[in-house]
Amino acid sequence: MFWGISTALDLYEEYAKAFKLQDDCEVAGAGDTSKVSPAALNILICGGADARHVIKTLAKRYTHRVQPKLNIYVLDGCEEILARSMLLLAIALESSDSFSLVGLVHLFMDVYGNSMMRPTTHHYVAAKARTLLKMVTDEEQLQHIAPMLNLDGLKYREKDGMEMAFNFWQPKPIHFYDIKSYWEQRSRALLGGRYDHRLGVWDWDLSMTLKDREGQQICSQEYRYWRESGIAFVFPEYELCKPNKTFAAGLVRNGRTYLHRGYVGDIQTGPFCGFGLRTSEERMLNSVHGENDYRSTDIVERNLLELFHELQTQTPYKHDPTRSRRYGSVLLQMSPVLTYNEADDHNQEIYDKPWIEMPNITVHFISPMDIVQLKEGAKRWRGVFDIAFVAHNYINFLTKEFFNVLKDQALMIQETKLMTVERKEHLNNFESKAKDLMKEAGLRPSINYQAINGKNMFLKYKKCVGAEEELEEEVVIDEKKVVIDEKEVVVNEDPPAAESLEIVELPAN
Structure with a gap:
């Protein structure tokens, strides 16, 4: 309740990695606009329990050449x-x-x-x-x-x-x-x-x-x-x-x-x-x-x-x-x-x-009662957020309507129960529930969780509406199988070279 059970994230960096944004080009520049950071990003931190994500996002901001205005909403x-x-x-x-x-x-x-x-x-x-x-x-x-603080939402x-x-x-x-x-x-x-x-x-x-x-x-x-x-x-x-x-x-x-x-x-x-x-x-x-x-x-x-x-x-x-x-x-x-x-x-x-001055940064503290409006996808929050972080103990507020608060291009980060002492089956059930919720809402994983058998402190899913998204190629070779974007492809091996064959004489009957 007083601290999170996951590592601090630079939320802008997570967004840039998820959508492969070009960090070395101007905001709103010419060319492929799908690879350019928006002029402003709205970030929702729901149940973060502390300021760790805000602190790291602000501290690492100088490392990005493109620095959009950040509106961070803390609930x-x-x-x-x-x-x-x-x-x-x-x-x-x-x-x-x-x-x-x-x-x-x-x-x-x-x-x-x-x-x-x-x-x-x-x-x-x-x-x-x-x-x-x-x-x-x-x-x-x-x-x-x-x-930089805004308390009007309280x-x-x-x-x-x-x-x-x-x-x-x-x-x-x-x-x-x-x-x-x-x-x-x-x-x-x-x-x-x-x-x-x-x-x-x-x-x-x-x-x-x-x-x-x-x-x-x-x-x-x-x-x-x-x-x-x-x-x-x-x-x-x-x-x-x-x-x-x-x-x-x-x-x-x-x-x-x-x-x-x-x-x-x-x-x-x-x-x-x-x-x-x-x-x-x-x-x-x-x-x-x-x-x-x-x-x-x-x-x-x-x-x-x-x-x-x-x-x-x-x-x-x-x-x-x-x-x-x-x-x-x-x-x-x-x-x-x-x-x-x-x-x-x-x-x-x-x-x-x-x-310390933080130009183009606003941290909004919003009412705990707004979680009900977010859960119902209230009109005032519809299509507002580019990034949403949700703590593990807030998963019950995730509904299909909740995902309406995300923009057409948005990143959703769900904290898991990995760093708890609960049984493994509880962790697996939690992850399955979270993945099903996001899949039903039309979100797709930022990485191929089926191809990577690892422990997940976060589940990172993204929403891409009306945009041709590149094929996410997370390739894992397992004997004769290759998994690409949740599809299993059988690979035909090339026949061995003639010089590599060993000739063995069979004994006569």
């Missing part, structure tokens, strides 16, 4: 998730004058995946929440600090919900959030009688399930510690002792305080998928006898350093190898998690500097 199920996504985006686009690059990355990791935070992160969240509250309630402040009730979240994040004793107890209660409810043997359950989930499904980079020590405490990203020099109130959901006013639903997020996969499974730094993916040189935590740190550097400088990032610490096979001594209830200083620093 999530509740106001607290929208408020948290807004905070994560604010950290990613924080002014470089406020933090060093490493400090900003560790701040993001704290908020993103740790149930307990450092005191410095705790104070930042409280201070930033006050600024975000002004932005939600005052259009002038919004335009001054983050003109109803007053949803803005009130975000206001409650920002208020709840303040360091007030009456805003009680005992994440340690909530986490343990969820774990006990999930495991039942197996709770006393939970270490064996967690090792099974990681070693026999997640590591077989693209999760090889997750180390057993960090995974077990996260399953026990809710703390995913650990560095020895930090003390994590303040509750992460951004995990609170279902906030309701109760006099001067708030009622909430405790912790209702993921407790089986972890926040490692978004940024911590793969990296362009190949040496960091090395492992010896199943022991990784680097943790998923270190991969997250390295990838965020790259993305935040690119956001700030619009230049390629070169990683310093001495920056990353090889803790993959090191047994770190984990001290008990303590809650530090010191008197919070209310004279905190104010973080209200304008965000």
Whole structure:
């Protein structure tokens, strides 16, 4: 609920690859217009749960010579998730004058995946929440600090919900959030009688399930510690002792305080998928006898350093190898998690500097109620989106009418349940259902899933109406068969050359 279970995507790059767009020609130029990027792209992120796709799309934008205007529509199920996504985006686009690059990355990791935070992160969240509250309630402040944001799609009730979240994040004793107890209660409810043997359950989930499904980079020590405490990203020099109130959901006013639903997020996969499974730094993916040189935590740190550097400088990032610490096979001594209830200083620093400028980018936060209109293919959304990303837990909203919101040339990306600990038959049933839905809607796969027997974190389908699409040639040779575009063709082998034949004399009868 608070993070996705798939890697961050550059959504414009995915669109360009799907339709083989010429990234080196001018927008709206002459020639083959089917290979030219549109002047503007509308992107729907439905249930993304965090800002990972937005961050990577913005960070990698400078790498594309063709840079169409991007309208990104973010839809999530509740106001607290929208408020948290807004905070994560604010950290990613924080002014470089406020933090060093490493400090900003560790701040993001704290908020993103740790149930307990450092005191410095705790104070930042409280201070930033006050600024975000002004932005939600005052259009002038919004335009001054983050003109790229558009909140017109939110109803007053949803803005009130975000206001409650920002208020709840303040360091007030009456805003009680005992994440340690909530986490343990969820774990006990999930495991039942197996709770006393939970270490064996967690090792099974990681070693026999997640590591077989693209999760090889997750180390057993960090995974077990996260399953026990809710703390995913650990560095020895930090003390994590303040509750992460951004995990609170279902906030309701109760006099001067708030009622909430405790912790209702993921407790089986972890926040490692978004940024911590793969990296362009190949040496960091090395492992010896199943022991990784680097943790998923270190991969997250390295990838965020790259993305935040690119956001700030619009230049390629070169990683310093001495920056990353090889803790993959090191047994770190984990001290008990303590809650530090010191008197919070209310004279905190104010973080209200304008965000990093992103020309021709608009991020629209839209109402959770719009999912019903999208499901029914409402007229106001018909033919609006060039790209749609749908999270795995939103598949029930996919109907034949939903696909009417896509343009005649559009890319549909469906997240799968690959990075869950569910049984394989559940994963296969999910994929089959998603493929059938998209096939019935007239979409065709971007790659030939029948020819490629692999594990799919995403299903990528495209809509092409009124255009002659090139034959997608995903060729797999299996003995005498070639599969081309879901059609099986038998290949006749050439007869062997005469000089290659061996002559054998048969014995006389």
